[in-house]
Amino acid sequence: MKTKDWFTDWFNTKYYHILYKERDNSEAQLFMKNITEFIGLKKAAHILDLPCGKGRHSVFLNSLGYKVTGGDLSENSINAAKNYENDSLKFKVHDMRAAFKNKYNAVFNLFTSFGYFEDDQEDILILQNIKNGLTSNGFFVFDFLNAVLVKENLVEEETKSVDNITFHIKREITNGFILKHISFFADGENHSYTERVKYLDLEKMTSYLEKVGFTIEHIFGDYHLKTFDAKNSNRLIIVAK
Secondary structure, three states: OOOOOHHHHHOOOHHHHHHOOOOOHHHHHHHHHHHHHHOOOOOOOEEEEOOOOOOHHHHHHHHOOOEEEEEEOOHHHHHHHHHHOEOOEEEEEOOOOOOOOOOEEEEEEOOOOOOOOOOHHHHHHHHHHHHHOEEEEEEEEEEEEOHHHHHHOOOOEEEEEEOOEEEEEEEEEEOOEEEEEEEEEEOOEEEEEEEEEEOOOHHHHHHHHHHOOOOEEEEEOOOOOOEOOOOOOOEEEEEEO
16 A cells, blocks of 8 residues: 555656646746736746746746746656756755745746645645745735536546557546546556545635635636636636735
């Protein structure tokens, strides 16, 4: 029986990066441009990208002129991201459940990187750490899947071949979690992992944010910053202070 959290294992494997290697950077970059302009983030601002993975958002934010720190629990991801470091772009291994030493003008939590934990209190602790890690007028940008739309359009089974690996994917929503079971044969053995994020709709996320003293300023439904519509929007994007 695995004792580690699912994300500690899965995000640290090369297979995670193989499966998701075709992620659309142009869409991510459009979002970064749009959201930083919308909130009026000055070029001297220091942004924390948490968790940052291999740093694709961090690198682009830095190219826009911002000082950026990327934090992630995966040592493999951070080691890869460190190749991009410069005077105003740094990466470090960091668990979101641990408090920050610095204060940031903005904290970005992107690409559905929240709601991993069984206990609500752990998710709320992360939000408290983020709140405590912001300057007095700092922004929290939260980018999550739209749980309502996922539920309505759940693809229960799917097969995806990438780099000669056939990934078998099964999805379900159970006990308040959206589960994605991934199994495949590679490097001479069978592998199986389950991604698990909490079913967080706007109402539940609002209650989380309010618990730690955040005020929601704006809610968007996609990377073009269109108004959020629970039935049709691809994303749930919240800007809070």
